[in-house]
Each structure stands twice: as C-alpha cells, then as structure tokens.
Amino acid sequence: GSIVFGWISDRSRDPFKLLVITQMTAAILSVLLSQFLGGGQFFFAKLIYSFRENFPLLMTAQSLILFGILVIPTFFLGAAFPIVNKLYTRSFDGIGRSVGTAYAVNTVGAILGSFAAGFVMIPFMGKENALRIAGGLQFFTAIGGGFYVFYNAGKAGIRRALISAGCIGLGIVFFTSFPSWNRMLLSYGRYRDFRSIEGDLLRTSWTEALFKGNDILARQERGRSLVFYGDGIGGFTTVETLTDSLGTVRYSLLNSGKPDASSHGDRSTQTLLAHLPLLFHPDPKKVMVLGLASGMTAGEALVYPIEGLDVVEISDEVVKACRFFPKWNNKVLENPVSKVILQDGRNHLALTNAVYDVIVSEPSNPWMAGLANLYSKEFFETVKTRLRGNGIFVQWIHSYEMDWRVFSMVGRTFASVFPESAMFATLTGVGDYLLVGFRERLDLDLETASGRVKYAQGSANMSLPDALLLFNLIVSEDLKHVFGDGPLHTDNRPRLEFAAPRALYKSGDEVDQKIRERRTVSKATRDVLEAGSKSELLLDMVEFSSSVLSPLFMLFDPERALPQERARFLALVDGFCGANLVGDYSVFPEAGSRRRCAETQAELMKAQAVSRPDEPDLFFSLGIALREAGEREKAVEAFEKAASLDSEHLRVRNSLGVEYLISGDLAKAEGLFREALKIHPGYATAFFNLAQVSLRRGEKGEAISHLRKGLSFENNAAAKDLLRRLLLS
Incomplete structure (x- = not known):
C-alpha cells in the first residue's frame, strides 16, 4: 500500500x-x-x-x-x-x-x-x-x-x-x-468437533460454505439458548442451555467456542479432580484450584472441612459465567472459605507466599494458544514449591485429540518433577486422566481415604459409597514405566505449544491402547482390590458411575446376583432412568433392565411431548425408547413424527429405515437409507444398512459395494467380517 x-x-x-x-x-x-x-x-x-x-x-x-x-x-x-x-x-x-x-x-x-x-x-x-x-x-x-x-x-x-x-x-x-x-x-466452535456437521461439510460447496454457512450452522443450534455472553481480552465466554427430551435443562460453559465445563457432561472428571487428593491427604487445610470454569471442582472441595480455598482464574468473564451453576458448584462464589483470585495461575504460584496442602490444575486443552505453559516442567516445579510437606498435586490431561508422542511428553514432564505419582482414569469414556503427584511419598492409603469418605458423601454431584472403588480407577503407580524416556516440555523448549495443535485432529485409540498395555499397579493396590467383596464393589462402582452420569451398568449381572443385590441394582437403574436421558440402552446388561428403563423413559417423554409437540429430537428419543420397550409400531409413529418435523434429521431416517428393514418393507428401508446419505454422504451406517437390504434381495455384488463404501468412511469390525465372508463365499 x-x-x-x-x-x-x-x-x-x-x-x-x-x-x-x-x-x-x-x-x-x-x-x-x-x-x-x-x-x-x-x-x-x-x-x-x-x-x-x-x-x-x-x-x-x-x-x-x-x-x-x-x-x-x-x-x-x-x-x-x-x-x-x-x-x-x-x-x-x-x-x-x-x-x-x-x-x-x-x-x-x-x-x-x-x-x-x-x-x-x-x-x-x-x-x-x-x-x-x-x-x-x-x-x-x-x-x-x-x-x-x-x-x-x-x-x-x-x-x-x-x-x-x-x-x-x-x-x-x-x-x-x-x-x-x-x-x-460463535458460542460453539466448529473448528474441532465435526461430528454434528460432517454431512453438511461433505455435501456443501465452497461457495455455499462461504455465503450460506450461518444458515447451515443455525440448524445445529436447534434447542439451544444463549444465556450469557462475555467478551474480554482473553476471548469470549458463553453459557448455553439445552433442554433434553426428559425436560432437564443442561448448562454448558464455553471459552472461545470450546466447551470447558457443564452441569452434566464430564461430571466424573470435575468431581474426581477435587475428591482424589482430598480423600488421600490425611488432613488438608488449604486448597488451591487453578481454573474456575463452572466451579464444580472448587465446590466439591467445600464438602471437606478445609480452612481456605483459593480459586485462581484469569478471566473475569468466566467468574460471571460461573454464577449460572450454583446448583452444581455448592455456591462456591458466596462461600466465606473460598476466595477467587483474578490472576494468571502461573504468576500467582510464582509470586504468592501461600503454601497449600492440595493444588488442582484444570486448565483448558494444551492445544489452546498460550496454555501449554501450564504443562511445562518449570510450571510443575513451581507448583511443587508451593506444596506443604505431604502435599498433593492433581493435573488433568486428555488422550483424545492427541497422539502418543504428545501425551507421553506431558506425562513424562509431570513425572520428572513428581516421581512419586500415579495416574487415574475418570469415567467420561473419552480419555480423561488425572495425574496425581505427591510432594514426598506416594501414599494411596485405603484407611485414610475410608476415614474421610464421609465428607465425599456430602456431595450433591456424585455418590461415593466406598473409597475402595477409587482403586479400580488407578491406571498406573509407575509413570516412568508408562511414559518411558524422551523429550520434556520446558519453557526454553516449548515442544507442546507446537506439537499439540498438530495432533488436534488425530483420531483413534492409540493413546488409550498404549496406556492399557503399560498399566502397572502395585501389589498393595492389588491386595486392596482382592480383599473386598466383588459383588459389593461392582455395585458400588455402578452407583458411583451412574451418579456422575457415566453409567457402568454392564459391570454387574443381575441374573446371577443375590435377591438383595438385584434389588439394589434395579433401584439404581430406576433412579438413573427416571432422571437422565438414555441415548443408548446397550449400557444395561440384560433385556429386563433395558426394557424397564425404556418404559420409564417413554412415559416421561410422552408427558414432555404434550407441551413440546414441535421438537424432532424429543420424538426421536421417544421412538428409541418405545422400540426398546417392544412397542415397535408406536416407535415407527414417533420416528415418522420426528421425520416430518425435520427434513434433515439423519438418525431418524436411519432408525426408521431399520424398522422397515426388520418388517420386510425393503423399498421403504432403501429409500430412507438413501435419504440419509443425501443428508450425510459419508454416513457409513447407511451404507452398511443398504448392504443388508441388498443381501435380503440376494444382490451379493451390491452388498459388497455398499460395504466397501461404508468401510472407506468408518473402520467397522462387523462390516469387515461380513465383507470377508461375502468375498470368500
């Protein structure tokens, strides 16, 4: 110029x-x-x-x-x-x-x-x-x-x-x-999670994406409401609500479009971040939480008899957004024990004279710009200097959107500063882990945790019947063995800052598989687990997992249980299904509990449908519940209603097609599966279902073609096996 x-x-x-x-x-x-x-x-x-x-x-x-x-x-x-x-x-x-x-x-x-x-x-x-x-x-x-x-x-x-x-x-x-x-x-960033818009991305031209993108995205926001928008120097913070098919209002907090907390999702991570160190520390008095978000983690710390809680948060907008979560954060902003410090967490630890018994670090993902310095060796060393003699430090880390090189570098860096450490899994099912470092000696003492579990039982966000079940979450007590030798992430060589974004779009379970292969627990931990009643421990785990909305009902077989154990199991099923939307009934171990839950859900959704007659997702969920309850004709009616309300509802068309496939109406089934592919050209499930239609008609060549197309989009073991058998026959 x-x-x-x-x-x-x-x-x-x-x-x-x-x-x-x-x-x-x-x-x-x-x-x-x-x-x-x-x-x-x-x-x-x-x-x-x-x-x-x-x-x-x-x-x-x-x-x-x-x-x-x-x-x-x-x-x-x-x-x-x-x-x-x-x-x-x-x-x-x-x-x-x-x-x-x-x-x-x-x-x-x-x-x-x-x-x-x-x-x-x-x-x-x-x-x-x-x-x-x-x-x-x-x-x-x-x-x-x-x-x-x-x-x-x-x-x-x-x-x-x-x-x-x-x-x-x-x-x-x-x-x-x-x-x-x-x-x-803008509230929900579409730069990383493409699942809900993948079909739109595949079928939309570049010109349409440029000039009609907002209209396309607007369809994805159906049912969501924006209740808070705060814009500051560090980005913008929003709070969204979504009313599910049972009428439950779910809150989500997002920073610059990235979900960082919610009232229902990730609850096991948000709660365990506080409870793990506060259960295993014999007498914690002063606690620090780095990162406020919804305030759930900080609020969980308040159920213990601590004397001080410092919550360090860099964004004033996040503090404002936190006020939408009082039901889940124990009103942490109003509690006299807690103090919110508006400051960069690293600067606070470097400049404060305070020392803590427990420090919890839950920043956002390391691929977010500028956050990698909260995973560096120097940061961990600063944390260690601010811990009292028997202090405990907990660091959240995720395995999704990472490869093993990046994940192991974070773990290796942590272990280099906290050699006395362990790694726990949470129950989110998407690869959330907690690195727990002890300033002195690694001490996961069951007696200490059992003596303090009465405080954890005061939580409104989870149910922890016995501290013993926490030992089932231990992934490793030897982080050096898990992460091996290799480079560290340091301030002078900030490898993570540049490596994490490169791994952002990695998919698959490479990291989780390597973690499973290298799992190491001590003999003391094995002895603790073997000493307890297996049935009781499994039921405790079912109770805990369902309370944090990551249900593990499949762990327990009610058909082989004693009457009192079966009664407790069914009570947990009823409690969960009466309060939480179930998207997949295969989480239950046998047909009886699946049907029992589906019937409960269907009745609740029918009541919601009276006041919400124009919501396709509600009728889709109702159709799933009715199908599981054995009422297939009514399920088809619900699916048809959902399809009439939303001409581009992918899963409705697939589910309706499956019903017609089962009933033998192959023409209708094929038409619906092809409609699904018009909505999402890469929808592998529709290709696999078209293969079933072709097999019913005796069209082996067509079935093979559909399977190959589907497998080009999704690596599905069942489809691979069917294709192999067809090619060999």
Missing part, C-alpha cells in the same frame, strides 16, 4: 483528497471484513475438515486465505504514511525533519492505539464495540479533517458540505450496525 500510494501521491494533484478517500475506505473495509470473519465459521470449518490430515497444507491454506483477506484493508491503511509525508514536506531542504516528525507521530499513535485497544477498548467494550469505535474514529476523522482543510482553504462549498453530511449519516448507520456477529453461532 505504501509503495503504490507513494507512487500515486507523487502524481496526484490533490493528495489530501486521496488521503481522505483511502482512510475512509480502509475503515469501511476493516469493519466489513471483520463482519465476514465473524460469520465465516462454517467456511473455515470446511477448510480445516478438508485439510485436517495434512497439517502443513492446512497451515498454508489458512495463511494464504487470511493474507488475502487482511491485505485488502491494510493496502489502504498503508497509504497514510507516504501521503502524509507528501503533504507535510514543504521543501527538499527540510525533508529529513518532516519525515522524521511524521514517523515519530505515526509511531506514538501506533503505540497508543495498540495500548488503547488491548488494555481499554477490548476489555471494557468487547471486540465488536472496539471495532466499531476504531473504524468509526478513522472514518469520521478522515471526513472531519478533510472538511476542515477544505473549509480553511475556502473550498468547502455547499456541495462538499452536503457530501460530508451524507457520509457522516451513512457512517453513523454503518458503524453502529457492523460488525454484528451471531453470538449463538
């Missing part, structure tokens, strides 16, 4: 007019492009999805697109300096002084502008308003300055005055209207 407009200004008869026009144009384009970027989430989701397997190509594509977008306003912004120099330089003799003065003013303005944006405008006004004000100031300053100069030169005139007034009027309308982003769509 400076090169081009420097050349143009040398040949312009009115460089000041050129300056006014270029700065007005830059202001308008900056705001228009910010509006585009704020509404371009689906386009960028398609970009990431398309190149997710090739990280260098993805980075190149993103960089080129962003360069192409940002170069447009910056091209006009670059006009300012050469034109100002042209206007300000009166003679060749004074060119050095003139250019130096202009450069100095430009530098001071750039510094003040950056400071004002970063420390004043964005924190206090939010990004949208900051962009409006910055763009408006540039636009109106250009108009005002131009009119002032022309007026002093006697060139204002009625025509220029009217043009200026018109521009001011249009500018007011424009800069008070844009940028205006759809906060509901």
